[in-house]
Amino acid sequence: MTETETKTTKLTGAQIFLECLKKEGVDKIFGYPGGVILSIYEALYNQSDITHYLVRHEQAAIHAAEGYARVTGKAGVALVTSGPGATNAITGIANAYYDGYPLVVFTGQVGVNQIGNDAFQEADIIGITRPCCKHNYLVKEVKDLSRIIKEAFHIATTGKPGPVVVDMPKDILSASTDFVWPDCVKLPGYNPNYNGHPKQISKALELLCEAERPVILAGGGIIASDAMAELKQLADKLNIPVTNTLMAKGAFPETDERSLGMLGMHGNFWANHAVTNCDVLFAIGTRFNDRITGCLKRFAKDAQIIHVDIDPCSINKNVKIDIPIIGDAKNVMKAMLEEFNSNNYEINYEVKQSWREQINEWKKRRPSIEQHSDKLSAITVIRKIYEFTKDMNPIFTTEVGQHQMWAAQIIKADKPRRFITSGGLGTMGFGFPAAMGACIGSPDKVVINIAGDGSIQMNIQELATCVQYKLPVINVIINNGYLGMVRQWQEKLFHKHYSQTKISGPDFVKVAEAYGAKGFRVTKEEEIIPVLQQAIECRQPVFIDFVVEECEMVYPWVLAGNPINKILMSNDCPIN
């Protein structure tokens, strides 16, 4: 090791841990204490550089850290104890892994000499997290701790971001050593490729200029690499419509005239048709999840596909790519713009204009809104909330289910880091703790979690956290009395056998009040806005129980495995 030694005072592992966080610029962490990490909690006591948020369940600590990471762009940090603390964290770690957000998760571990002996609260967390994190470390000597922490932050935040787990045995945290902060990381096996290959870039550009029916498919990678401006310029210069994945809401302004909005299983009719019929598909920072491709054989079947991704594994994994470009979305698009500006590329603007007219024809097809009863419609609730808060630049989070898809369809995201939802893993229980993290990362913003009555019960205990830290998260509970999305599948695909999907819940207003938060109930359309206004103004944690129609369905709907242009638009559409 040839690091220059920036400081040499003997510190305990626990103190080194805190010093390293400070060096990384971390001032907020989410956690839950336990036996093996008590020395860290001792070090946290009586210091004010780092604020620790005590959650009520370790899963929530990780989701909150991810919510924080998503709004700030920085790595989220969580600290949990060994055994059950660490196993409770797994869902959160996996969630960040599949959506590609940077986290550093510290887990306590039994003492080095006890590992493998089935000691009290021992769990092989390195083995358990290996397939669901970007990398993990077991710290075996206290002198390695600072190097490992530095590497963990580096790995989490570079390349394709993701969670890194650092498992810290109890005795390492109490052992002392000189604190040395390495000034660089040396990871010879880790060299993400940031700059696309120039030849591939000009090939891609040529193809896009010549294309008659091009579509840009924007993925979450654009937000990760902060490439929104480049994407907008490219789309404008080349006159290409842009569709986005669920993870890319806000990567391209959804109210822009060139935006097709979201595609996929519950995407827009016109977006799915545009992608199916395009001749060149320019995909950026997406991994072609089956929720957007549908039947792979029929996906963009006549198109030449250009794919920019920083993760070589995404390329050719699901969809065959004609022009792969491995690199960072921002760098690659910047290079494309420079190339476009410096060489005389000709684009056939008129041809592309007639393609846009064709798309405008498709745009007329919208799912019909059905009025089932005199009960509130979930769609109306979400639409009114969106319209009322539009100019406040709020942050929305969601849980998972029908309410999530309606939120994704109705809320138009014009800026990145404003629509936070669990995409890859589809984790019920994500939205509320993520909203807490978002609130902590962006304290001046209105933060609204669009929740289902099922999902909210998965991490409802976090209301206590919100009350303790005065986090004004507004939980909009779309209370349809069902695990609605599952019920929807049962209705169409399982003969209306609603097996185990009718779900009861507590009186959400009373629950809120019992926790010391504010509770409201809305049953009529005219109450939506006044209640929402009160909820926003009170600056307290809030539950709003929207008692809505039970049978409302999410349309458009492409059944799993079908081509994405085979779209059900209403209940009357036959499924075959």
Next chain:
Amino acid sequence: MNNNNNNNNKNHVISVMVKDEAGIVSRVSGLFSGRGYSIESITAAQTSEKGYARITIETSGGDADVIEQITKQLNRLIPVLKVVDLGDVESIERELILCKVVAKDEDRSEILRIAEIFGAEIIDVTPRTYTLQAVGDERQIRSLIELLRPIGIRELVRSGKVGITRANQFSNTKSAE
């Protein structure tokens, strides 16, 4: 595209240079099991460079796309330095076997004859068995086993394949364009 769907593809031997750290073999083998890739054989040992190890994996049933994914997924692991699909480059592959066969009086000369043809050594002899040690490529090992089978194989232990490139081809493998 992801699973071992295509049975007619030949086996691939993939050579992986890794940092020699705790848990590295399970990191690599876990990737195979987690993603549904097969492992026919796996060997791991230190190399001439201190701190590095080589893992050689023989995988079956993957078409070119699957092998491409395997190589990329391996490269994505942080402690993996280099990945070479030995099927892609000029290389030599070998396997060592230890084979204990029943040595009846009337078969003994036949066993010796087969051993001689394949350059195998008799490394142990008991009143009832001969143990052969042989080194060879896949074809040689397969024919040797086939010839010994009718005589009566008591026990067969195989090292799994190892391989080496002919020229200095263990570089430039992390770029994928």
